[in-house]
Amino acid sequence: xxxxxxxxxxxxxLSIYRGNLLxxxxxxxxxxxxxxxxxxxxLIKLKTDxxxxxxxxxxxxxxxxxxxxELKNRLGENAIFS
Numbered sequence: 582x583x584x585x586x587x588x589x590x591x592x593x594x595l596s597i598y599r600g601n602l603l604x605x606x607x608x609x610x611x612x613x614x615x616x617x618x619x620x621x622x623x624l625i626k627l628k629t630d631x632x633x634x635x636x637x638x639x640x641x642x643x644x645x646x647x648x649x650x651e652l653k654n655r656l657g658e659n660a661i662f663s
């Protein structure tokens with residue numbers, strides 16, 4: 582069975598897999614306003630007031646920590662993960 586990469590960190594954006602029927606969603610870091618960890622989900626609020634959800638139970642703990650570190654580096658105090 583072929584496994585898809587759910588979240589991919591790229592140089593200027595996140596790429597998020599949305600299923601076989603939808604194309605990947607790309608979210609440029611410069612369009613992110615805030616990121617918050619809520620239960621098992623990272624909620625990213627965009628400057629357009631839209632929201633992007635990333636389910637942390639769909640990725641490894643190591644990848645979740647790396648993603649949170651990257652968002653914290655990019656967003657500073659606008660990334661809340663405690």
